[in-house]
Amino acid sequence: MRVMYWVRQELRLADNPCLREAAAAECLLPVLLQPKRGRVERPWWEQREGPFRRRFRAESVSAFASELERRGSGLFVCAEARAGALATLAASLQCSRIVATKLAGSDEEAEEQALQVACKRQGVSLHLLDGHTLFAGAQMAGAPADASRSFSRFRKGVEGKLAPAAPLAAPDKLPPLPALTAEVSKGLERFSPSHPFFAAELRQAQPYAHTFALHGAADAGQARMQWFIWESRCIRRYKETRNDPLAVDASSKFSPWLAQGALSAREVWAEIVRFEATHGSNASTYWLRFELLWREYFFWYARHHGTAIFASGGPGTAAVGPKAVDVGVRSTSVVDDASAGLNGERSTWVGRILEGLTAPQRAAFEAWTRGETDASFVNAAMRELRESGWLSNRSRQVAASYLAWQLGVDWRLGAAWFEYWLCDYDVASNWGNWGYQAAAHPRSDARPLDPEWQANAYDPDGAYRHRWLKQT
Ligand SMILES: Cc1cc2nc3c(=O)[nH]c(=O)nc-3n(C[C@H](O)[C@H](O)[C@H](O)COP(=O)(O)OP(=O)(O)OC[C@H]3O[C@@H](n4cnc5c(N)ncnc54)[C@H](O)[C@@H]3O)c2cc1C
Structure with missing residues (x-):
C-alpha cells in the first residue's frame, strides 16, 4: 500500500502513531502544508502566529525532516495551505491512504472534515490517529x-x-519515498532549511532567550x-x-x-x-x-x-461574558455566539470583536497588551510575553484574570493575544484556560485574582517585576 502522511503536530519519531501505521507501506510520502503568510504586514489577529512560535516550529520541522532523511525518507512541503488539496495529490500518486493525527480546535477540526470529504471524492481513505x-x-x-x-x-x-x-519506539528505518514525476509533484518541494519560507521563519526571535534559549x-x-x-x-x-x-x-x-x-x-x-x-x-x-x-x-x-x-459565555451558557466587577467597563461583546460570528476562521471574528469595542475598552485592552496597567505584576507579565514568548502559569492566570474581570474587556481578545505571542500556544489549553479564568466555562468557580496579593505571594522580593519592568 502507498501511504501519504499529513504532518501536523507530531514533529517527532518516537511515539509517532502515523509512522507506526505506515511502517509496512510500500512507500510513504510525509507532507507538511505550508502556512499562509501574506506579503503585506497584516494585523496580529489575522496572523495568529507570532515570531517566537514561528521560529520554534520551524526548528521542530527542520529537525524532524533531518530525522526522516536519516531513516531513508524525507519531508515534502505543499505550497497549498488547504488540507483538502492533499486528497487530490494522494490520488495522483496512487496513495490509497492518508494518515494524520487528530487535533482539537474548530479550525483544526474543520480541516479534518474538509480532507475527509475530499478523500471520499478521490477514493482515498483517511486514518486520523491519536498522537497528541x-x-x-x-x-x-x-x-x-x-x-x-x-x-x-x-x-x-x-x-x-x-x-x-x-x-x-522510534523506527530505525522508514518506507521509501514514492517516485515523484514533475507532473504529480507540482506545488511540492522537498523540505530544506534554506527554502525562502523556512529560512525566514528561522530568522524570527528565539523564545525565552532571556534565560535559556528554547530550541x-x-x-x-x-x-x-x-x-x-x-x-x-x-x-x-x-x-x-x-x-x-x-x-x-x-x-x-x-x-x-x-x-x-x-x-x-x-x-x-x-x-x-x-x-x-x-x-x-x-x-x-x-x-x-x-x-x-x-x-x-x-x-x-x-x-x-x-x-x-x-463563545463569550463559554459552552452551554447564554453569552453573557465574564461577570465584570470592580473597576472598568463591562464586557459588551458584539460577537457572542456561533450563529453571530464563530463560523469561519478565528482571525475573522477576533477582528470583529476588536472593532466592536468602545473607546475606553479599546484603550484598556491596548494598555494591557503594552504592560501599562495599574498593576505591576500584570505589566511585568505582559512585557515578558512580548519579549520572550513565554509566561509561567501563575503570570498567565493573573494577566488573564485582570483583563477579564478588572478591565472588563472581552476575554477572547486576551486569548487571541496569547495565541499570537505564546511559543507554546495550544488551542485547547489556551482557550480552555482563558475561559476558565473568565468564568466562561461550565464548572469554573474563578473569581477575580487580586494582582497585589498575587505579587506579594509569588514575587515577594519583587525580583520578577524588577526583571521585566527594570524597577521594584
Ligand atoms: C490564560 C492561560 C493560557 C494558557 N495557554 C496555554 C497554551 O497556549 N499552551 C499550553 O501548553 N498551556 C497553556 N496554559 C497552561 C499552563 O500555563 C502552561 O501549560 C504551563 O505554564 C507551561 O509551563 P510548563 O511546561 O513549565 O508547565 P508545568 O507546570 O511544568 O506542567 C507540565 C505540563 O502540564 C501541562 N499543563 C500545566 N498546567 C496546565 C494547565 N493549566 N492547562 C493545561 N495544561 C497544563 C502542560 O503541558 C505543561 O507543559 C495556559 C494557562 C493559562 C492560565
Missing part, C-alpha cells in the same frame, strides 16, 4: 471520564482507571525532560516551586515541545512513572502528572464542545 494526547479516543469513549464538564469529574474518571498506552528540535525536548526529571531531579520539588514566575527550573518548560508534538505526553508520563518506580513518588511527582491531566482534559473538552469554547 495521553489517552486514545476509544479509551475515552468507554470511560467514565466526562470532559464536557468539570476537571475534577474528568480526573476522577481517568485516575486509576485508564492508563496511557506505552510510548512507541524546537525533538532532541532538545528530550534533553529538557532528562534534565528536569533525572539529572536535576527538579521534579521532586515541583509542587512547591511551580508558581515561581522567574526561575527556569521552577516548572518543567515541556509545553513548547508538547504543543508542537516534538515531545509526546505519553513519553513524559511514562518517564515520570519510571522515575517514581526508581526513586519513589511524592506529592511533586504526582503533581506533574496531575498537570498533564489538565492538558488532557482541555483537549477532550475542546473536541467535545467545538466552537462553543470560543
